[in-house]
Amino acid sequence: MAHIDIARRVYDHSWKLDPIVRSLLDTDFYKLLMLQMIWGLRRDVRADFTLINRSKDIRLADDIDEQELRDQLDHARTLRFSKKEMIWLAGNTFYGRKQIFEPDFLDWLADFQLPEYDLRREDGQFVLNFTGLWTHTSMWEIPALAIVNELRSRAAMRKMGRFDLDVLYARAKARLWEKVERLRQLPDLRISDFGTRRRHGFLWQRWCVEALKEGLGKSLLGTSNVLHAMETDLEAIGTNAHELPMVMAALADSDEARLMAPYTVLESWKKYYGGNLLVVLPDAFGTTAFLRRAPDWVADWTGFRPDSKPPIEGGEEIIAWWRLRGRDPRGKLLVFSDALDVDSIEKTYRHFHGRVRMSFGWGTNLTNDFEGCATRPDLDLRPASLVCKVSSANGRPAVKLSDNLQKATGTPEAIAHYMKVFDYETPSPRAVDEQVA
């Protein structure tokens, strides 16, 4: 018997495209939760999203061929939710609740297609914009990021031989397993994969998720990636993102309404979801101001996700606030998801252990930690700090301040205006490079 199956080899070498995104479920779960609410309450809103590369020294358009990027984006636009996927969304239990997605929403979703995109090159970077209805543009965030990141990995790996690749993945696997062995020393750890957007590649993310499943057992809550969750029988994990308060604040007709936008978003959310999905993301316009003005019912929510302060500082601030509002933090949940790796997970876990419930959403350093894994230093793979953010809503500028102004997005004028409206207190700066999670 010949060693090589000729049909297979010819097929393998005849691919027109090796698609990066092969399913509309290859996205983060929070996009679907938010989409149901956006579709239910604000399906008329137009929102534009734009790709932002915070790593200015990484010239993406020099690394990635524009036509390859177009081919991948075009391929993603051909996708529809398959019958099997629709049945799974309708029949699966998410966060302990059956039928979390309403039949009307699922009917609409069955015909969903990613909308058009605008792409051009400018000074070594891609200018990539998605304009149109919020219900459609929002869904580009994750596939666009995953595509750009994987194209960048592929470009670097094209310079590697068979052997270089073998060593690259051997080292990356050995490294991840060292992390797993450290993390399983933490008995009450609850952790999830949040690494879709900055992943090295789809198949590598799958390996990482399976490594966590194998090595961490019940400490692994699940994965934010809906497709991986379905195919590996794990929980789909995620709640909500900055785009909700950003759009609502942009649409507000007065600064008074703008100030209330972060709370009206939560009121809307509560109409759709409960339990562990009641997690506040407080930092869109600064956590400290958010807490100061928060209505008392916000303290009844299950937890908070501090996303742009150092974990211990951010967690302590929220715990102090719960106490101030007369709530016992031991029954509350903190979800850490910013720039995590094993060191910071261990440190944060030990710091808060016994004082509050915790879970960790592990991103870039889970699914794209290849630094030093290449056989040649010039082929090294450093992830870019890429985001895809809403830039305007119904033509009005959208702004995110966060607790770290280096992560702020929006026009300089709009940022200045929001800082005034929200009484933004300038925190000590953190380098954005530490924050690629």
Add this chain to the structure above:
Amino acid sequence: MAHIDIARRVYDHSWKLDPIVRSLLDTDFYKLLMLQMIWGLRRDVRADFTLINRSKDIRLADDIDEQELRDQLDHARTLRFSKKEMIWLAGNTFYGRKQIFEPDFLDWLADFQLPEYDLRREDGQFVLNFTGLWTHTSMWEIPALAIVNELRSRAAMRKMGRFDLDVLYARAKARLWEKVERLRQLPDLRISDFGTRRRHGFLWQRWCVEALKEGLGKSLLGTSNVLHAMETDLEAIGTNAHELPMVMAALADSDEARLMAPYTVLESWKKYYGGNLLVVLPDAFGTTAFLRRAPDWVADWTGFRPDSKPPIEGGEEIIAWWRLRGRDPRGKLLVFSDALDVDSIEKTYRHFHGRVRMSFGWGTNLTNDFEGCATRPDLDLRPASLVCKVSSANGRPAVKLSDNLQKATGTPEAIAHYMKVFDYETPSPRAVDEQVA
């Protein structure tokens, strides 16, 4: 198109045996060089070989199924040199010389078959003996060792899941590549794979050889494994082994003749081989005594292979002897092959650099360094210190003393007699565990 080729899968699951040794070339090159001389000069001699497990705490017969071992040994006995292999042996250049193997010898070799074996279990160990003509029993050494070692690896790995195996090999590959990156800091390094006998497995040895080829370039002289050499277009490396002086000393009719046996072996060798194949293995009955009595022409040989003294001590002793005999060590060669790993290679290289030509034969720590690579400590893979040694020649006991009496083989009485005959000076003992190369 289905993901799985049905025919392939059925075939894969229908194997009666996954053979460990699939070619008579899957042996060390020195066996063929010695065999030509044995066949040419002493084809009448009967020599018995026996498997010796120096790692008494490793109960091989508890780890390995006896029938599996028989099946593998039986399969090796079905092998013949293939036409392609015979053509390559005849046509290839070895150590810079064409037609190193004579046509008559190759004609005889074409019909070669491994002889029968005697196998039984005793107290958790295998008693494995090969009795018969030296021309045949000698050829069991390498396949027998490779089979026992790989069966032991397989037995351990049968307890591992798909994922454990993935991590095991990822870690082993990452570890080997760290070694390669250290070794390529040594610009004049000359190193060979000597790891056939104690390899983790055939495919793993191939990976190691290819890693060295990829990472070390011209610093890799080649591999002792003839099959790997042929298939990867590398040089086949090796000279001679202790069995030559051991058999010749056993056959000697007087102690005077016995004392001369190590030198008569060299005289015979020189009739067959020249150049870099003129490497003395001086330690069969103690290096110090060998050097003291050596005829002056021994100092004209290209080099020495100190095999059982610490490399620096052994090398210094030989360099001092060359000087004493009026030869310039800078034109001479030292081949180090005992218990090497990166630390000792670096140390030895730096110690002798510029004073003598060196090459390194890297064995167990190249092809079987899996300690700590398993996902569970109870599945850890530690290589056994296994050898397969000539035990008698024409019914007379064969003895090896070496420079480390823990590596001595033979009956206690015969060892005592040889120590007296050869004026053996008892050196400081080294633990045999350090010496699995």
